[in-house]
Amino acid sequence: MTKQQARRAARGPTGGPRVPARTRDRGESTAASLLQRQAGNRAVAGLVTRAGGPAATVLRHLRDPAAVSRSVGMPVVQRAPGPLTPQQESGAVIFNRGRYDQNSVRVIQVVVGTTVDGDFGPISAQAVATFQGGQGLAQTGLVDQPTLDAVVASAVSTGDQDYAIYAVADFFDLPVRTDTLSLRFDPALAVDSANRFEPGGLRVITIGATAMVSAQAIGDQVVLQFAVPAPAAPVVGPRPDLLTPPQEASAVSFDRSKFSDPRAVRAIQAAVDGGADGIWGSDTVERVAAFQDTAAILVDGKVGPVTLSHLVSQWDANGEQDSAIRAIVDFYDLNEDGLVDVSFDPGETANASTGSNAIPGDSVVRIAPRAFAQGFAGLVHTIAHEFEHVRQRRVGIQDQPLREFLGERIEILSIGMDEEDLTGFMNDAGRAIDEWDNVPAALQRVNFARFEEVRSKVRARLAAASGFERLPHLLTLARYEAVVRP
Amino acid sequence: MTVELTLVLPAALRRSDHAPVTVRLRNAGDQPVVVNTRMAPGYATSRAREVWLEVGGREDVSRRDYEREHAGPDDFAPLPPGAVVEGAFVLLDWYRFAAGAHRVIACYEADERGAAYPDDVLRGVVRSPVYELAVR
Numbered sequence: 066m067t068k069q070q071a072r073r074a075a076r077g078p079t080g081g082p083r084v085p086a087r088t089r090d091r092g093e094s095t096a097a098s099l100l101q102r103q104a105g106n107r108a109v110a111g112l113v114t115r116a117g118g119p120a121a122t123v124l125r126h127l128r129d130p131a132a133v134s135r136s137v138g139m140p141v142v143q144r145a146p147g148p149l150t151p152q153q154e155s156g157a158v159i160f161n162r163g164r165y166d167q168n169s170v171r172v173i174q175v176v177v178g179t180t181v182d183g184d185f186g187p188i189s190a191q192a193v194a195t196f197q198g199g200q201g202l203a204q205t206g207l208v209d210q211p212t213l214d215a216v217v218a219s220a221v222s223t224g225d226q227d228y229a230i231y232a233v234a235d236f237f238d239l240p241v242r243t244d245t246l247s248l249r250f251d252p253a254l255a256v257d258s259a260n261r262f263e264p265g266g267l268r269v270i271t272i273g274a275t276a277m278v279s280a281q282a283i284g285d286q287v288v289l290q291f292a293v294p295a296p297a298a299p300v301v302g303p304r305p306d307l308l309t310p311p312q313e314a315s316a317v318s319f320d321r322s323k324f325s326d327p328r329a330v331r332a333i334q335a336a337v338d339g340g341a342d343g344i345w346g347s348d349t350v351e352r353v354a355a356f357q358d359t360a361a362i363l364v365d366g367k368v369g370p371v372t373l374s375h376l377v378s379q380w381d382a383n384g385e386q387d388s389a390i391r392a393i394v395d396f397y398d399l400n401e402d403g404l405v406d407v408s409f410d411p412g413e414t415a416n417a418s419t420g421s422n423a424i425p426g427d428s429v430v431r432i433a434p435r436a437f438a439q440g441f442a443g444l445v446h447t448i449a450h451e452f453e454h455v456r457q458r459r460v461g462i463q464d465q466p467l468r469e470f471l472g473e474r475i476e477i478l479s480i481g482m483d484e485e486d487l488t489g490f491m492n493d494a495g496r497a498i499d500e501w502d503n504v505p506a507a508l509q510r511v512n513f514a515r516f517e518e519v520r521s522k523v524r525a526r527l528a529a530a531s532g533f534e535r536l537p538h539l540l541t542l543a544r545y546e547a548v549v550r551p
Numbered sequence: 552m553t554v555e556l557t558l559v560l561p562a563a564l565r566r567s568d569h570a571p572v573t574v575r576l577r578n579a580g581d582q583p584v585v586v587n588t589r590m591a592p593g594y595a596t597s598r599a600r601e602v603w604l605e606v607g608g609r610e611d612v613s614r615r616d617y618e619r620e621h622a623g624p625d626d627f628a629p630l631p632p633g634a635v636v637e638g639a640f641v642l643l644d645w646y647r648f649a650a651g652a653h654r655v656i657a658c659y660e661a662d663e664r665g666a667a668y669p670d671d672v673l674r675g676v677v678r679s680p681v682y683e684l685a686v687r
Binding site for chain 1: 592
């Protein structure tokens with residue numbers, strides 16, 4: 066079993082719905098969070114907010130954090146200074162951990178001015194209470210709706226609308242990763258919100274500035290857009306019969322292992338004229354086979370890189386780029402931890418971009434038409450490059466030249482991805498050495514092994530090229546050869 | 552070769568505004584000047600950009616990573632005397648500001664290392680006057 070297969074297996078049944086990142090990455094490491102996990106997020110949240118209910122045991126634990134420690138064998142949550150009582154502090158930790166994932170917690174932590182680590186602990190609870198006091202709100206430490214309104218107002222005031230929308234969707238537990246490819250702020254939108262559909266009933270929802278007035282207003286707009294019915298699906302034609310039963314089974318197994326996000330599956334099903342139910346089966350792989358037959362590529366029902374590249378071309382030609390992005394992210398198993406939103410942005414002038422520094426650890430990725438114009442391999446590399454930035458922001462790599470060097474490194478090493486042609490590869494190599502030259506010496510020392518990996522790959526790729534192909538790149542190679550460990 | 556760089560931005564700006572600003576390069580001389588017409592935004596220390604801002608004496612207040620190709624031959628063109636080339640970008644997508652008064656200078660570079668510029672291109676960094684920007 067490869068590492069990738071192991072990670073997929075750890076997620077749940079093969080081919081089943083992937084647990085959304087926002088529930089997978091909740092920061093939970095203390096006894097209180099274990100208790101919350103056992104009792105259930107909403108149940109505990111309800112108990113805390115209503116200060117009553119049937120789970121007396123839970124409430125006893127809230128009043129006595131040491132009891133939590135005794136019952137689950139974990140250390141007591143350390144108290145932090147601030148206006149909350151120990152009971153309030155514990156309750157706030159439990160409530161907020163149940164309500165918010167790490168991305169949202171980071172937004173809250175930035176707004177309330179405490180350490181940003183994505184883990185809502187006692188210090189965060191006390192910081193929220195202090196923030197509430199400054200806002201004239203009851204000092205409970207609970208980021209309830211009135212407090213979230215204040216968080217939203219603060220995030221909007223600093224231009225961080227995408228992050229506010231994310232936190233609101235998280236608070237209301239809106240299923241934004243069920244059939245929504247992107248949920249984002251659009252400053253140019255003249256109405257409160259809008260909805261665009263890509264095939265398979267997949268939504269691209271945008272929220273306008275006029276809706277950014279409160280958590281409720283934002284949530285209402287998302288719900289409103291969820292209520293817009295998807296266009297009627299085309300009538301599905303008769304099932305093709307191009308594969309043998311063993312071939313069908315093999316294809317289903319392969320495709321399940323490669324695509325576990327139902328949105329990606331639905332996009333593919335719609336692209337091959339099938340019923341978009343998000344589940345791999347023999348009908349879908351037969352339709353993939355028919356698509357392959359039409360495209361004059363290997364007919365096996367398996368959506369590998371070649372078939373995916375043809376699908377991406379079709380999506381791009383039809384203006385369905387968000388489906389292409391989702392399928393690539395799923396196929397290449399790009400890590401979405403820390404990702405707030407990824408979408409196609411026709412107004413982006415670069416190939417792609419990743420922001421922002423405003424909420425450390427959180428990222429919004431925009432993929433531009435230029436990225437699609439590079440062709441399939443270049444597009445995959447660009448998306449992988451941006452997701453490397455997502456990782457860097459999550460782990461706190463600050464130096465911009467280093468970030469760009471490491472982004473180019475992902476493209477140059479091309480692990481698990483098709484390689485770009487020599488011109489594209491050497492463009493990456495040229496940018497990488499430019500960036501490396503600007504990395505501070507101390508960071509160059511720490512990252513020199515990574516530079517060596519890149520240099521070896523550049524040498525190998527040029528060594529495999531003809532003399533004629535190599536000639537324009539000798540200067541770049543010389544720059545690599547001239548680098549010594551600082 | 553004489554060129555003037557100006558920045559068109561509002562006198563006051565809310566930090567919630569995702570409004571575009573315009574950087575304008577004018578040939579103030581009497582001979583054509585070969586310039587990079589792409590006018591793509593970035594930062595002083597980043598690559599593949601023609602335009603960036605210096606804010607309050609700091610050269611780099613970046614808030615996003617971006618991937619862009621270096622300017623190619625098609626991006627360069629002669630700018631006739633009196634003619635203008637300009638580019639717009641959403642200021643707050645690229646730069647963060649604290650509330651308060653800021654002194655902003657726009658910078659332009661046609662001959663960045665890595666760009667496929669012609670030999671007779673405008674050389675060096677061109678700076679605009681200092682602009683006062685009030686951010687709320």
